[in-house]
Amino acid sequence: MNRRTEVPNRETTAQRLQLSSAKLSYDPDVDIDWDAPLHPDKFFIPEQLISLYGTELWDRMTQQQRIELSKQEMVNTISVGIWFETILMQMLLRMTYRQDPTTRHVHYAYTEVADECRHSTMFGRLIEKAGGRPYRQPLHWYALGQVLPFILRGPSMWAATLMGEEVFDVLQRDTMRDENLQPIVRAVMRIHVTEEARHVRYAREDLLRGMVKASRFDKEFARLVAAEGAMLLATTLTRPLQYKRAGLDPREARRQAWENPHRKAAAQHGASRVVGFLSEADLIGGPTERIWRRSGLLA
Template sequence: MTSSTSSATEPAEREEIARRLLDSSEALSFDPNTEVDWETPLDTDYHGASPEWSTLYGTAYWNEMTEDQKRELTRQEAASVASTGIWFEMILQQMILRDFYAKDPTDPAFQWALTEIADECRHSIMFARGAAKLRAPAYRPTRIVVELGRAFKTLAFGEAAYAAILVAEEVLDVMQRDWMRDERVVPFVRTVNNIHVVEESRHMKFAREETKERLEGASWVRRQINGVVVAIASYCIVGSMVNKKVYANAGLDTKRAVREAKANEQHKSMLRSSCAGLMEFLDSAGLLTKASTWFYKRANLI
């Protein structure tokens, strides 16, 4: 337990953080309906994502592909990532609503939670329109992952919920920061990524603070259990980002593409580097446990 002095100051600090996030949201938020160029037809001379982030980049198959195939693959992969983002943002919104149900609406943290949900609604619509403009179908996680997500959004609470939110947002953040600066990427996707990166930086700040607060005084057993819960959620999220159907939709041999993607050390290295800061945070919070490490290794996050 913390001292009485610490306990007295923490609510004030939390309130100040929430107020700063609300002020930031008021000063720097975007309307995708007007900020993104939805009208200009898709220019297929551009990629949908930085080629280096493709699951096949650096493989023998990639070297055999035509430039048109490479661009089409990155567009399908970007659409798949967007679809996965929509799926998890819907989980996120339900967890936050449940967490703040019947709490004090005058609390800045309550108001920030609703602001974050509003952001996520706009992001989901933006991702949906973006995927459609990339001429991609509705990519969805496997049935078992969908059902696990259903259970997670219903049962997860406290640090497990907020740390899982952080995982999804951190992985996307690093990836999209590369895409939004890459002039090889189609302009409207770069705009979408810029909007998401700017607004998600506030969400990540909130998720980190909530995770640390919920873990205050938590027992070793609780940290062990929630460490595994977060790791399993991370495994499902990362494993669902690129649907294997993207390969067929890019005109590739699905079996060969899946086989080479699974063995692609270059892509695994990109994922690990993107999660270095996240893993450091989870470790400092006591959530990077021996049991959880197995799942992070399987997801190529460490």
Template sequence: MTVLQSSLDRGMDQVSSRLVESSTRSSRNAMAEIDWDLPLDPTMYACRPEWSALYGTEYWDELTTEQRIRLTRYEFASVMTIGIWFEMMLQEMIIRDQRSADYHSSEFQFAMTEVADECRHSLMFALASQKMVGASYHPSRRVARMGKVFMNTAKNEVAYAGILIAEEILDVMQRGSIGDDTVLPMIHTVNEIHVLEESRHMRFAREQVRGSMAGVGRLRRETSAVLVALGAEMIVLNLVRPQAFVDAGLDKHRAVGAMLSNEHRHRMLRSGCVHLMQFLDEVGLLTPSAEKIYRRTHLL
């Protein structure tokens, strides 16, 4: 073992130990905190209106307040249920990565804590989306196949950078609605719990990526950077499913077109992902080829 690798391992163990302690002190349980039988206020949104995929478009301007509220609820149900699909993939990658680990290490202990967190988050998202609209969404068959390939093949920096990006994008969207008094109290709690616990998951993923990228060659760095960027593109393009627009009572083709060309949404994504892009640049995963993908996905 090299001196560098030994130092990285010690750093990972120290970070993991602190994360385990933090989880013990401050983890929360949506099953106990949220009154799932409480009626929802029909005048409240599911996200800050500015985070709707259609906000800032002509289509949004044509909608009544009631239609806008309904739209955000279906949009957020899509984000949450697609989030479940991503989180289940992330759990499988973490379990595979830790299968041969030292089970007494802090790294293994926090990895299992993260899997347990993700299970609770998935249940929380499922209950919240069911409560709001009763609809559940899945990615297209093509994306589902791509996701399965990614899940079964990604490892080291590709796996953990993919985990980091999925968590960062959800975090940005949820953090943007915390504290907004037009948003449903139930969603406030969902967002607060997820943002709190995902902050630990993102720290863990960053340390894993740093460790994996230490001393890698140019070919591996270039390949990994592109694979991670393609994973990010898959996430961004699938969070709000076209069927969610249909279920909200909108014209699917017009709504999807408005979302894809929405400059306001693009700016919100770029500003929310500044720190993510800085981190990827820091560890060598923001190569020119990867940059092209992030720019067309409006993350950069």
């Protein structure tokens, strides 16, 4: 059977997600023990997900430097997460602006905005708790973030959403399960992963519905957005400043990270789920596939 014909209608999807949200949602302000001290000898993300893991530079680093780099990479990732969630909240609100506020579809969009508000607050608190400084994004990213909520619609909006949510989701599941990490990081990731699973479903199912009536242009545009998302992710996860803050030579560290086969494998592992979905939805292919290749996220 064609996958698109199996997708429930908007109201059915939203109703299920609303029920699930009512049963299982978190308030990070009270559900996380923000006063518990950090462990000086524990990593913030799994070692094998650190971009320099296994490189020659890594071998020369002390354990404390490795832990510091794991912290910087976590702070970088959640700083990007806040940037992305702020754009997503705007897109969701713009989507609902002229829609019927009695529908479950609109109610769930509001629920997701509320989730993302709590997530961004929680990420901000985690950066502060870790004693890190948030990473600013490049100026053109902020400009992009002002424009995207106005131009992304339907499949392109959901393609951007899934690129932002699914890769981090896969990596955050690994983080949540690793018993050797800082407990507070695992607690934050557990909350995020639980609530994001619903967001991913909302986005995926509406993307598939939208693809049925998408024009050739809509489809190519959604492909471009997904491919640029892949490139942006690959670039941001090897941002030179995170190496500098960890006391490393930023250019050399970035070079070694970019060529690191362990990093490539981790990035492809993170992207594998969204790549599978987008491929099935025919949203990877055509002229923009070479951007995906350059990003290194395609296996």
